[in-house]
Amino acid sequence: MRITVESGDITRSPAKAIIVNLFQGVTHPGGATGAVDAALDGGISALIADGEIKGKRGEATLIYSLGKVASPRVIVAGLGKQEEFSLNVIRDLMGTALRRARAAKATTVATILHGAGIAGLDAASCAQAIAEGAVMGAYRFRKYKDGSIIAEEADEIEALTIIETDGRKLEAARRGVARGEVLAQAACHTRDMANEPGNALPPSALAERAKALAKDAGIDCEVLDDKQITKLGMGALMGVGVGSASPPRFIIMRYRGDPSNKKTIGLLGKGITFDSGGISIKPAAGMESMKGDMSGAAAVISATWAIAKLKAKINVTCLVPTAENMPSGSATRPGDVLRAMNGKTIEVINTDAEGRLILADAICYARQENLSPIIDVATLTGAMMIALGPAATGFFATDDTLAADLLAAGAASGEKMWRFPLIDDYKEGLRSNVADIKNTGPRNGGAINAAEFLRFFAEDSQWAHIDMAGTDEAEKDKGLWVKGSTGIPTRTLINFVLGRAKR
Ligand code: BES
Ligand code: MN
Ligand code: ZN
Numbered sequence: 001m002r003i004t005v006e007s008g009d010i011t012r013s014p015a016k017a018i019i020v021n022l023f024q025g026v027t028h029p030g031g032a033t034g035a036v037d038a039a040l041d042g043g044i045s046a047l048i049a050d051g052e053i054k055g056k057r058g059e060a061t062l063i064y065s066l067g068k069v070a071s072p073r074v075i076v077a078g079l080g081k082q083e084e085f086s087l088n089v090i091r092d093l094m095g096t097a098l099r100r101a102r103a104a105k106a107t108t109v110a111t112i113l114h115g116a117g118i119a120g121l122d123a124a125s126c127a128q129a130i131a132e133g134a135v136m137g138a139y140r141f142r143k144y145k146d147g148s149i150i151a152e153e154a155d156e157i158e159a160l161t162i163i164e165t166d167g168r169k170l171e172a173a174r175r176g177v178a179r180g181e182v183l184a185q186a187a188c189h190t191r192d193m194a195n196e197p198g199n200a201l202p203p204s205a206l207a208e209r210a211k212a213l214a215k216d217a218g219i220d221c222e223v224l225d226d227k228q229i230t231k232l233g234m235g236a237l238m239g240v241g242v243g244s245a246s247p248p249r250f251i252i253m254r255y256r257g258d259p260s261n262k263k264t265i266g267l268l269g270k271g272i273t274f275d276s277g278g279i280s281i282k283p284a285a286g287m288e289s290m291k292g293d294m295s296g297a298a299a300v301i302s303a304t305w306a307i308a309k310l311k312a313k314i315n316v317t318c319l320v321p322t323a324e325n326m327p328s329g330s331a332t333r334p335g336d337v338l339r340a341m342n343g344k345t346i347e348v349i350n351t352d353a354e355g356r357l358i359l360a361d362a363i364c365y366a367r368q369e370n371l372s373p374i375i376d377v378a379t380l381t382g383a384m385m386i387a388l389g390p391a392a393t394g395f396f397a398t399d400d401t402l403a404a405d406l407l408a409a410g411a412a413s414g415e416k417m418w419r420f421p422l423i424d425d426y427k428e429g430l431r432s433n434v435a436d437i438k439n440t441g442p443r444n445g446g447a448i449n450a451a452e453f454l455r456f457f458a459e460d461s462q463w464a465h466i467d468m469a470g471t472d473e474a475e476k477d478k479g480l481w482v483k484g485s486t487g488i489p490t491r492t493l494i495n496f497v498l499g500r501a502k503r
Contacts, residue, residue, distance in 0.1 A: 092479025095137020243331025266371025
């Protein structure tokens with residue numbers, strides 16, 4: 001999709017569909033929507049009077065214009081209640097409206113600068129939200145669809161034109177579009193990796209994706225193979241990977257946007273390319289969703305790509321331990337003891353608690369490289385999914401500033417974050433009879449027990465742990481989300497890092 005910004009009058013746009021908006025409760029729209037309404041001889045107001053158009057969030061009504069405006073279709077998209085308006089309303093509106101346009105075979109679309117009119121938000125932010133919502137909402141993973149059992153619309157939206165009457169806003173809007181495109185593309189890179197089936201994306205293939213993105217952004221990417229991983233002493237990562245025919249990898253991406261600064265942020269992601277549970281095998285129902293157990297890895301790789309693309313003045317090192325968790329004659333058994341890179345021994349009680357094992361080695365590596373803060377991202381526990389459900393991502397942080405910055409970055413991205421507590425008392429539950437620590441604690445407080453396991457390896461580092469098990473997949477199309485991988489928390493990570501970069 002090509003996104004451009006033009007000055008002009010939306011009633012004259014030749015696009016196959018134009019998108020205008022409406023706040024809930026408005027009976028006679030003003031601004032651009034009012035101009036379209038007038039050209040349609042009050043057709044929009046009439047549908048509002050009938051109660052068909054209400055302006056509710058998520059509403060997208062298609063009206064055929066029959067030659068009264070240049071475009072054959074007008075989509076009236078609901079903005080919801082004025083007092084609840086935010087940039088996220090714009091993102092969702094664009095996603096919903098573009099899928100509606102695509103279903104109507106409107107492959108070229110024009111829209112107004114939502115939010116910059118009556119809501120009075122700055123043009124750059126509005127344009128950024130439009131681009132993010134458009135790119136993310138129109139996303140589809142069609143790689144393996146050649147002729148589906150149920151026919152699907154194959155056409156894609158080729159062009160989106162943002163039309164603004166006030167010429168002074170154009171430059172800011174163009175800047176916003178450029179930034180929004182990078183953020184959305186990053187989220188879509190995450191989705192592309194997470195939606196990819198396990199057979200097509202073993203650890204070596206995930207490493208190739210990271211290399212390709214690093215090359216595109218002009219940054220360094222090093223991939224360690226199983227021999228090098230063993231040599232480094234990463235026994236926990238190896239222990240998870242030994243049951244698979246596809247050996248582990250350790251991916252290192254380095255971006256130096258502020259070379260004179262000694263500080264470097266560490267972004268770490270869980271890269272389990274498929275989680276069968278291993279010898280502690282999972283039940284069959286829903287196991288296919290475990291192809292997405294590398295979503296954390298995909299998010300940190302894509303975020304690093306975007307940070308480099310945006311030339312942020314800051315340093316980031318991205319670390320991804322990646323392995324496939326499989327049962328086999330060579331797999332790690334419950335009761336086995338593994339030794340992590342820092343020399344600590346781990347008794348494996350349950351081979352399905354594998355994410356924390358591979359992250360333990362990544363955290364040791366991050367500490368050795370003096371990365372700070374260290375932020376790990378993982379589809380780590382079913383307990384987090386049960387605790388928060390699909391609307392918020394839980395995280396833990398060792399200090400309040402780091403937590404506040406993550407909360408703010410999540411809010412700005414429309415990816416709600418919720419802080420969980422680290423609880424010293426729960427260390428006792430991780431005590432092992434034979435090793436320094438065991439990999440599972442009691443069932444109750446499962447997400448916190450997992451975080452405490454990781455904290456044992458993070459030691460005194462400034463550290464945060466994001467458990468995105470409940471938010472990595474969307475059940476249905478809604479706003480900028482499409483069924484399948486959400487791409488969370490890619491944009492949160494980018495905005496967090498941008499927030500700490502030099503201006
Ligand atoms: N990848 C899973 C967690 C998960 C569950 C992610 C559902 C997304 C959706 C993780 O490796 C796992 O299996 N965790 C276990 C840990 C338990 C054995 C202590 C869990 O949460 O059941
Ligand atoms: Mn598991
Ligand atoms: Zn897992």
